[in-house]
Amino acid sequence: MRLSRYFLPILKETPKEADIVSHRLMLRTGMIRQEAAGIYAWLPLGYKVLKKVEQVVREEQNRAGAIEVLMPTIQSADLWRESGRYDDYGKEMLRIKDRHERDMLFGPTNEEMITEIFRASVRSYRDLPLNLYHIQWKFRDEVRPRFGVMRSREFLMKDAYSFDLDQAGARVSYNKMFVAYLRTFARLGLKAIPMAADSGPIGGDMSHEFIILAKTGESEVFxxxxxxxxxxxxxxxxxEADLSPIVSRWLESYAATDEKHDAARFEAEVPADRRISARGIEVGHIFYFGTKYSAPMKAVVAGPDGSENPVHMGSYGIGPTRLVAAIIEASHDDAGIIWPESVAPFDVGLINLKSGDAATDAACEDLYAKLTGAGRDVLYDDTGERAGSKFATAELIGLPWQLIVGPKGLAAGEVELKNRATGERRSLSADSAVSKLAG
Amino acid sequence: MRLSRYFLPILKETPKEADIVSHRLMLRTGMIRQEAAGIYAWLPLGYKVLKKVEQVVREEQNRAGAIEVLMPTIQSADLWRESGRYDDYGKEMLRIKDRHERDMLFGPTNEEMITEIFRASVRSYRDLPLNLYHIQWKFRDEVRPRFGVMRSREFLMKDAYSFDLDQAGARVSYNKMFVAYLRTFARLGLKAIPMAADSGPIGGDMSHEFIILAKTGESEVFxxxxxxxxxxxxxxxxxEADLSPIVSRWLESYAATDEKHDAARFEAEVPADRRISARGIEVGHIFYFGTKYSAPMKAVVAGPDGSENPVHMGSYGIGPTRLVAAIIEASHDDAGIIWPESVAPFDVGLINLKSGDAATDAACEDLYAKLTGAGRDVLYDDTGERAGSKFATAELIGLPWQLIVGPKGLAAGEVELKNRATGERRSLSADSAVSKLAG
Structure with a gap:
């Protein structure tokens, strides 16, 4: 993509309304634009990142055997009356009347609807286990939306729902998602730690939040x-194998949110030099809730003995929009964002230090064609901006590699390649740069 | 994907509520499920097709130079008050009050919001032309939603918006979308014909509907x-070249919707044996609307002479959800759907005629592994259903190829390959089948 043809509305000044670094950087780089309180448009640079995050999430869900569907955003209130949540859910639920005065709502979550879909066709244990997920926009009408897409009203969510005959089966499904989540966050360049979370009236040990460490985290973790x-x-x-050894290993070492923290146990179990006390951001939550919805909604399956019982369910959430912000919180410096390669909006930023200079233009065009031809996604800064401004933009938007081409270097047969994360720069021939980047 | 692990809730009976064939087939094959009047969940088989349609649309938008963004579903009423449409738009607009009693709405379209995004950062002709598109769920509260996803209330829409300095520039942008649409529909296996449409108070010749011929079409076309x-x-x-010769060629021959039909001209211009009078389904609409939104919303750009003028805009819509139904209307037979390869939910249906028979199972597993390894997306019917039922399901869901494996054939060293579209069957060795399908 040539920057001169792209839509990258960089802000010159740091927006005042933004309290946290990810929000500031997302606004400054023109990744998002606020359209109403807690409601954002995703502009080209931001949307590319969001799609990549979504795709990593999708691939790992599929790998773990979950099957993708898409439920609508607008739901009938009647469904929520069946579970009893229509009245219980507070003002965070966006309630709507349609033209026929029917009560509708913009889904904040989908337990009811997926249970309805399940019960409409599944009757027997033979069709289990089943895990259905979707990646869909949801709405929670927060009183004070803030922190940009970290806590917005309209947000993208991957929510998966597992269905099993009994609790033992549900644990197998739970472990699959546990491992899928470990893989998902790692691929996104994040160190996410599963921590025991409140399991509410269900009790038991099948509720975990995945938390990444970041200075700006919303809560304290140990x-x-x-x-x-x-x-x-x-x-x-x-x-398909038994995943409990993997899960157990992760749960063996001490990790707790503020809510669940036990200082005495922490000190007893963890040597002083290994104790981490830090801020954390929740990026995922997996949760077994048994028959909470299947019982009132009559989603029953017949077991091998013919008896019918409510299906055992779990839910598994990741917010891709929030993850984009979380990745920035975890990976930036004073100059801007540092994208992990897996979600970078482009692979390479090609910087023409003297647009309009015939030799420099020709060298850049050649590099652009070669890298693009090799499948690299290149953002070519072909604008008439000054070199200093181009460097600042490149640092700000944080592509993994900068390929810098200027008349002086070309005269010496060289271009410069800079790694955004390490800051390392090296001069090399144009051909070597192509081999390095396209290899 | 093994059918035994998949979620394919085929209905045994034809649903009574469905009036048109696409709606019937989408319900019967478990592609969709109605969750409220005119609101559907997309189940695994349907969602795969929808994603493929969406991707073809995206690729052709990108090829034509349009840039993808994503605007939110919920919009502020204030934006629509600026254009004057908040009051004009009737009951089809789903109006919402949030918890702070602010007037919001579920976007039925996005002219206002994209104009707001544009005016916030673009000031000069140097940043033009620009074409921004998104693929997002929209809501129109139809009085009587019907025909399944052909006319639903919540639907997916690709809407692109072009911005140019003047009408001449807008025509260049228009032509790009015109050609992109020709390519999009052709890739989806559809014969879509551009027909002059009403251009409203703007006048001029830059408004076209793309119409496919189908017996069940909503309107008459010539x-x-x-x-x-x-x-x-x-x-x-x-x-980047002048596309007007391509566009002109398509507009040279007679084509008109009922509204615009001129019987005398039709008979004068078209020899009797070439006159087609048929039913049509609108699958796309491109439209130049000048400064209709940019003038009231003050989206102005400075031209080369420094004078500031409202930007000239056009909009370009395709409904992927509606397209899924349109493809089925255009491509089915009495036994079920006939998917074009470009959007088929799987490439191949592998049918095990005797699940449980060791040799047949082994042959199927081997074929499944080889085809999957070669990048083919295979739905393997490994269930215990009778052969007749498996055939019926395969015909119904309409994958392009059926690979049929049974003990008798295997004894003769053969499997059977059936083309769903032509009905042609041939016996061949398993290896030849793999070469044929993976080639």
């Missing part, structure tokens, strides 16, 4: 440093 | 048979 270096299950993980 | 065989612009089309 964990064993060992957890930061635990190996992530590989691509070849067999999701 | 055209010259020649149009069905005009060549579609190739992948190598240069969108």
């Amino acid at each position: 964990c064993d440093k060992e957890l930061l270096d635990l190996p992530i299950p590989g691509e070849d993980t067999d999701f | 055209c010259d048979k020649e149009l069905l065989d005009l060549p579609i612009p190739g992948e190598d089309t240069d969108f």
Whole structure:
């Protein structure tokens, strides 16, 4: 993409309304634009990142055997009356009357609807286990939306729902999502630590939040440093095998949110030099809730013995919009964003230091064609801006690599390649740069 | 995907509520499920098709130089008050009050919001032309939603908006979308014919509907048979070149909707044996509307002479959800759907005629592994259903190829390959089948 043809509305000044760094950087880089309180449009640069995050989430859900559907945003209130939540859910639910005065709502979550879809066709244990997920926009009418897309009213959510005959089956499904989440966050360049979370009236040990450490985190968390270096299950993980050894290893070392923290246990179990006390951002939540919805909504399945019982369910949420902000919180410096390669909006920023100079233009065009031809996604800064301004933009938007081309370097047969994350720069021939980037 | 692990809730009976064939087939094959009047959940089979349609639309928008964004579903009423449409738009607009009693709405379209995004950062002709599009769920509160996703209340829409300095520039942008639409529909296996449409108070000749011929179409259309065989612009089309010769050729031959039909001209211009009078379904609409929104909303750009003028805009819509139904209307038979390869939910249906038979199972597993390994998306019917039922399901869901494996054939060293569209069957070795399908 040529920057001169792109739509990248960089703000010169830091927006005053933004309290946290991800919000500031997303506004400054023109990734998003606020259209109403807590409601954002995703502009080209931001939308590319969001789609990449979404795709990583999708691939790992599929790998774990979950099946993608798409439920609508607008739901009938009647469905929520069946579960009893229509009255219980407070003002966060956006309630709507349609032209026929029917009560509708913009879905804040989908337990009711997925239970309805399930009960309409599944009758037997033979069709289990089943895990259906979707990636859809949801709405929660927060009183004071803030922190940009970290806590917005309209937000994208991947929510998966598992269905099993009994609790033992539900644990198998739970473990699959546990491992899928470990893989998902790692692929996004994040160190996410599963921490026991409140399981409400259901009780038990099947409720975990996945938390990343970031200075600007919303809550305090405590964990064993060992957890930061635990190996992530590989691509070849067999999701049909017993995953409990993997899950157990992650739950063995101490990790707790403020709510669940036990200072005495922390000090007893974790040597002083491994105790981490930090701020954390919740990026995922997995939760077994048994028959909470299936019982009132009569989603029953027949077991091998013919008896009919409410299906056991769990839900598994990740917010891709919030993740984009979380990645920035975890990966930036004073100059701007530092994108992990897996979600960078472009692979390479090609910087023409003297647009209009025939030789420099020709060299850039050649590099652009070669890199693009090799499947690299390149943002070519072909504008008439000054070099200093181009550098600042490149640092700000944080593409993994900057390829810098100017008349002086070309005279010496060289271009410069800069790694955004390490700051490392090297001079090399144009051909070597192509090999390095396209290799 | 193994059918035993998939979620494919086929209905045994034809649903009574469905009036048209696409709606019937989408319900029967478990592609969609109605969740409220005119509001559908997309189940796994349907969602795969929808994503493929969406991706073809996206690729052709990108090829034509349009840039993807994503605007939110919920909009502020204030924006619509600026254009004057908040009061004009009737009951089709889903109006909402949030918890602070602010007037919001579920966007039925996005002219206002995209104009707001544009005016916030673009000031000069140097940043033009610009075409921004998004693929987003919209809501129109139809009095009587019907025909399934052909006319639903919540629907997916690709809407692009072009911005140019003047009308001449707008025509260039218009032509790009015109050609992109020709390519899009052709890739989806549809013969879509551009027909002059009402341009309202703007006047002029820049408003076209793209219409496909289908017996169940909503309106009557008239055209010259020649149009069905005009060549579609190739992948190598240069969108920076003058596209008016291509556009002109398509507009030269007679084609008109009922509204615009001129029987005398039709008979004068088109020889009797080339006159087509048929039913049509609108699958796209492109439209130049000048400064209708930019003038009241003060989206102005400075021209080369420094004078500031409202930007000239056009909008370009395609409904992917409606397209899924339109493709089925255009491509089915008594047994079920016949998917074009470009949007088929799977490439191949692998049918095990005797699940549980060791040799047949082994042969199927081997074929499944080889085809999947070669990048083919295979739905493997490994269930315990009878052969007749498996055949019926395969015909119904309409995958392009059926690969049929049974003990008798295997004893003779053969499997059977059936083309869903032509009905052609041939016996061949398993290896030849793999070569044929994976080639």
